[in-house]
Amino acid sequence: EADIYQTPRYLVIGTGKKITLECSQTMGHDKMYWYQQDPGMELHLIHYSYGVNSTEKGDLSSESTVSRIRTEHFPLTLESARPSHTSQYLCASSLVTGGYTFGSGTRLTVV
């Protein structure tokens, strides 16, 4: 079944550690996105990609980085995690304007 997968689902990690949040989709979508969702549930776009080797920063400044080497894979990396990075991270993809499919999210806690 075509879908979008995020791993891990939950992650608790110490300050200063490097982490990579995985996002993969099996739908062949060109466009992929990362959103940060704060405790108040508001969603902020932090990165997006319109295809392989294309990445752009979103509306909310983030210390994370992304890469898009394959169409189906859009990982997000934090080189040195801090407590301020504690949040939920949602990955999404779309084929045509208007149809976002979201992953289940990664809930990150940095202690």
Added chain:
Amino acid sequence: AQTVTQSQPEMSVQEAETVTLSCTYDTSENNYYLFWYKQPPSRQMILVIRQEAYKQQNATENRFSVNFQKAAKSFSLKISDSQLGDTAMYFCAFIPYNTDKLIFGTGTRLQVFP
């Protein structure tokens, strides 16, 4: 700036009743898509309903329907015959035709009581 406003942070409704969630937006664009997304507790965000701005007819998906008022820039969601499984955060969002970035509202938390 293009914004989406959901003025109801929380709402509640009794099972089988009808509830309407409000959404207004601000844009200078004439062509865009509007959406309602549902995010159940600890579960995946899913698309509930979609409306294209050039279509005057209001979109309907089973128990979910919208009241789209383009001139007023209003896009409310009506849930009929509410079910316990409708308990979730509901986000209103839109995309102008010239961009692929969803602009979200702050969400409305809906609780359905038995």
